Amino acid sequence: PAFGLFIFTIARDPLRIIILIAGAFFWLVSLLLSSLIWFIAVKASDPQDERLQKGLLIFGVMFSVLLQEAFRFLYYKLLRKAIEGLVALSEDGCSPISIQQMAYVAGVGFGLMSGAFSMVNLLADALGPGTVGIHGDSQLYFLTSAFMTMVLIFLHTFWGILFFHGCEHRRWWEIAAVVIMHLTVSGLSFCNPLYVGSLVPSYLLMAATAAWAYLLSGGSAQNLRRFLLCKC
Amino acid sequence: MITFMNNSDSEEEPCNERTSLMSAESPPVPSYQDGLQASEAGEEQAHRKRRAGSSRGPNAAGEMSGSAAPVRESALENEEEELTLKYGAKHVIMLFVPVTLCMIVVVATIKSVRFYTEKNGQLIYTPFSEDTPSVGQRLLNSVLNTIVMISVIIVMTVFLVLLYKYRCYKFIHGWLILSSLMLLFLFTYIYLGEVLKTYNVAMDYPTLFIVIWNFGAVGMICIHWKGPLQLQQAYLIMISALMALVFIKYLPEWSAWVILGAISIYDLMAVLCPKGPLRMLVETAQERNEPIFPALIYSSAMMWTVGMAKPDTAPRGPSQQTWDAAEDEREHLRSPSHAESQMSETRSPAPTRPITALDELEEEERGVKLGLGDFIFYSVLVGKAAATASGDWNTTLACFVAILIGLCLTLLLLAVFKKALPALPISITFGLIFYFSTDNLVRPFMDTLASHQLYI
Numbered sequence: 001p002a003f004g005l006f007i008f009t010i011a012r013d014p015l016r017i018i019i020l021i022a023g024a025f026f027w028l029v030s031l032l033l034s035s036l037i038w039f040i041a042v043k044a045s046d047p048q049d050e051r052l053q054k055g056l057l058i059f060g061v062m063f064s065v066l067l068q069e070a071f072r073f074l075y076y077k078l079l080r081k082a083i084e085g086l087v088a089l090s091e092d093g094c095s096p097i098s099i100q101q102m103a104y105v106a107g108v109g110f111g112l113m114s115g116a117f118s119m120v121n122l123l124a125d126a127l128g129p130g131t132v133g134i135h136g137d138s139q140l141y142f143l144t145s146a147f148m149t150m151v152l153i154f155l156h157t158f159w160g161i162l163f164f165h166g167c168e169h170r171r172w173w174e175i176a177a178v179v180i181m182h183l184t185v186s187g188l189s190f191c192n193p194l195y196v197g198s199l200v201p202s203y204l205l206m207a208a209t210a211a212w213a214y215l216l217s218g219g220s221a222q223n224l225r226r227f228l229l230c231k232c
Numbered sequence: 233m234i235t236f237m238n239n240s241d242s243e244e245e246p247c248n249e250r251t252s253l254m255s256a257e258s259p260p261v262p263s264y265q266d267g268l269q270a271s272e273a274g275e276e277q278a279h280r281k282r283r284a285g286s287s288r289g290p291n292a293a294g295e296m297s298g299s300a301a302p303v304r305e306s307a308l309e310n311e312e313e314e315l316t317l318k319y320g321a322k323h324v325i326m327l328f329v330p331v332t333l334c335m336i337v338v339v340a341t342i343k344s345v346r347f348y349t350e351k352n353g354q355l356i357y358t359p360f361s362e363d364t365p366s367v368g369q370r371l372l373n374s375v376l377n378t379i380v381m382i383s384v385i386i387v388m389t390v391f392l393v394l395l396y397k398y399r400c401y402k403f404i405h406g407w408l409i410l411s412s413l414m415l416l417f418l419f420t421y422i423y424l425g426e427v428l429k430t431y432n433v434a435m436d437y438p439t440l441f442i443v444i445w446n447f448g449a450v451g452m453i454c455i456h457w458k459g460p461l462q463l464q465q466a467y468l469i470m471i472s473a474l475m476a477l478v479f480i481k482y483l484p485e486w487s488a489w490v491i492l493g494a495i496s497i498y499d500l501m502a503v504l505c506p507k508g509p510l511r512m513l514v515e516t517a518q519e520r521n522e523p524i525f526p527a528l529i530y531s532s533a534m535m536w537t538v539g540m541a542k543p544d545t546a547p548r549g550p551s552q553q554t555w556d557a558a559e560d561e562r563e564h565l566r567s568p569s570h571a572e573s574q575m576s577e578t579r580s581p582a583p584t585r586p587i588t589a590l591d592e593l594e595e596e597e598r599g600v601k602l603g604l605g606d607f608i609f610y611s612v613l614v615g616k617a618a619a620t621a622s623g624d625w626n627t628t629l630a631c632f633v634a635i636l637i638g639l640c641l642t643l644l645l646l647a648v649f650k651k652a653l654p655a656l657p658i659s660i661t662f663g664l665i666f667y668f669s670t671d672n673l674v675r676p677f678m679d680t681l682a683s684h685q686l687y688i
Contacts, residue, residue, distance in 0.1 A: 017325055018640060025637045028630055032669050035677035042676075057680060113633070117626055117678060 016105045023109020030071035034064035069179045107160020111153035151202045158209040323600040337473040338615040347426040374486035378494045389509040416448040419474045468530050476611035499654040529601045606655040613663045630670040634662035
């Protein structure tokens with residue numbers, strides 16, 4: 001689905017593609033830094049201690065989440081500057097791409113990259129022989145991974161919109177809400193393999209975020225009804 | 233000044249796969265264009281210079297401004313300014329797509345065909361083996377390999393520039409044709425053989441012969457002569473991919489990485505230093521108002537004859553060509569890209585309609601040009617990442633994104649500086665950084681996360 005989003009909404013406009021790739025790049029850099037921290041922490045600690053390793057992992061995850069949000073913020077700043085440049089360039093004085101579109105594209109960029117990193121090795125392994133969960137792990141590993149990844153991609157997209165909106169209007173609570181939600185979702189994934197604990201709340205959260213982002217982008221219940229009922 | 237993407241790398245291989253891509257047509261073209269070129273070049277230059285001043289990075293929106301630009305210069309000038317800026321993003325995408333395609337082809341082949349990851353010996357350009365017991369020895373050998381390779385490249389480039397300077401066109405064309413012949417036929421044969429082997433598909437020799445003959449013949453025509461733009465681009469991409477695969481197979485591990493780094497430094501120097509061979513090549517071509525060898529450069533909007541030359545958007549008439557060619561040299565990457573539809577319509581030379589061509593010319597955009605060597609080295613980096621990294625797809629993806637971002641930045645700089653710029657350094661640097669860091673740092677992190685099914 002995320003890829004479909006990409007094709008239908010982004011692939012037309014080259015500027016959006018650039019923003020997308022840049023967004024993916026920023027996510028990648030944040031991942032790099034967070035894994036650097038984690039790596040250092042692991043090397044500096046005792047590899048035998050299970051609990052410590054788990055704790056470090058959790059720490060790494062949280063830190064990574066915070067870093068991702070920090071990079072989202074940086075990306076926002078960069079896009080603000082770029083918009084000013086674009087406005088100066090264009091002939092009729094208004095930017096060819098609005099900050100909301102940028103927010104959307106940036107969110108998709110982040111999401112795609114994170115989704116790709118989460119899924120692609122899994123997919124490659126899935127092509128080979130073998131069965132899932134042979135060591136007593138859950139048999140639904142692939143399915144749940146797929147769903148979780150999808151929900152994460154969508155969430156990134158919505159968070160992008162919310163985040164940028166919050167930055168635009170200086171509503172710090174929106175930004176804080178995004179960060180907290182991200183932390184929550186990551187934290188929920190700790191419940192795996194108890195999938196009920198992680199997938200269901202994530203989906204609920206995603207639905208809520210979707211509605212929020214939709215409202216922020218200017219949609220309303222009326223628009224939705226018109227869209228669904230007739231194509232005008 | 234001259235904006236040019238790095239086209240030096242073609243010199244690396246004595247087989248001149250890349251260099252051979254020059255269009256064999258370049259000598260006849262200038263004679264055509266001598267007529268109008270002086271006046272046009274003058275005004276075009278004025279236009280360009282003004283445009284150059286206000287251009288920004290490739291972040292300009294890719295909207296098409298109004299198509300009916302009046303022929304008058306002042307209006308044209310403003311229009312062109314905006315066009316240039318607007319099409320910045322479009323140019324970037326026009327380069328993204330072929331680079332992505334090339335990388336995809338290389339990665340797909342590496343992942344599936346085993347032949348290209350087996351070590352079956354080395355090229356003579358890398359005489360030192362890497363099978364040495366100690367790390368220091370291996371490092372030393374790889375550095376020596378790099379030195380040998382880079383000197384070969386330098387010698388080849390200087391040789392080519394000298395030939396070009398002294399107008400030994402026949403020799404150059406012959407050389408290029410020979411290289412592209414070899415590339416198109418021999419390497420394709422090997423490649424096809426390996427792919428068929430991998431998928432256990434039987435093919436008899438007559439069929440093979442027919443297929444390869446057709447492929448090669450059409451390729452030669454497309455690259456060196458006229459052909460549909462997309463076909464030419466497709467052939468150039470395939471050639472770059474083949475070349476990259478050869479490099480990946482025959483360059484030893486560490487040497488490959490050191491060579492990549494050294495090449496980007498060389499590229500930086502060769503294009504930016506006043507005495508750099510590449511810069512001299514581009515300047516000479518510009519002085520003579522000739523298109524640069526089409527076999528060496530990928531152009532996003534090519535004319536049937538000029539191929540590499542500047543925004544060959546002047547398919548119209550030879551006069552337009554020269555004019556455009558001259559200007560394009562300057563604009564090179566910066567110039568707005570030609571609308572391909574317009575190009576295909578105006579493909580056929582129309583020397584009898586120079587005036588109308590002029591009008592259309594104003595509306596056309598110029599394409600950006602990227603040297604084939606850049607394609608090759610980008611693909612080598614990504615292919616090596618796919619082949620040797622234990623993090624598999626993560627590393628490959630990371631390198632891919634890094635290279636694209638580097639390309640973006642390079643195009644941005646191009647728009648700012650309006651000179652020929654080396655395309656390799658930024659992208660390769662990013663790619664190398666990301667490769668090594670992803671392989672060593674991110675991979676354990678992601679693996680651990682995946683095994684616990686945690687999500688960040």
